[in-house]
Amino acid sequence: MTMVMIINIILFLICCILITLSFIISKKSFMDREKASPFECGFDPKSSARLPFSLQFFLIAVIFLIFDVEITLLIPLILTIKISNLMNYFSVASFFLLILLIGLYHEWNQGALTWAI
Template sequence: MNLDQYLPVLLFIIVGMAVGIGPLVLGYVLGPNRPDDAKNSPYECGFEAFDDARGKFDVRYYLVAILFILFDLEIAFLLPWAVALQDVGLAGFIAVLIFLAVLVVGFVYEWKKGALDWE
């Protein structure tokens, strides 16, 4: 077994590690680190910054994220169907109507439960 055959694989791994880790190290070494009140102020999270990273979050953040993923996946399934609408015919159209009906039922359920209220 000739180890010279593995040299390209070793070089690929080394270059990949350098490309992945190199910018992180350069940013850490060369980047400024001057925290102030503006950088530590609330940003998109809705509450003051605090020391403990394991503090309790409001469950609404997770619920909104899950609902976003749900409806984002709906679009991911609808786009290929829209492109192939001529090929799938009436059966494909009816299947998508059933799919949308199930999603609308879930959306109405979430709406009635108050999951979309942000107060």
């Protein structure tokens, strides 16, 4: 027998032993309805999964994600100020910030930023 064959047989035996032990250990655990149900951040797992979701919370989360991604697009502008032409840099930066401000103004006018109680 070669050394590779011996190692493969040993690994196979270890895997078999571990699988057998996992079945033996899992049989001892007591599974009731509460333990078998998934835990979902404080939601009752036995109630309906079709509960109404706050649309206002969803809109705020989407707006946060959009502006968060756009903030990460501003970082290369900061890093390229040393190597770029100053006039081109300010025109690109002001255009990008203008787009951000117009988007923020639009969301404000649509009422997406007002939290209804």
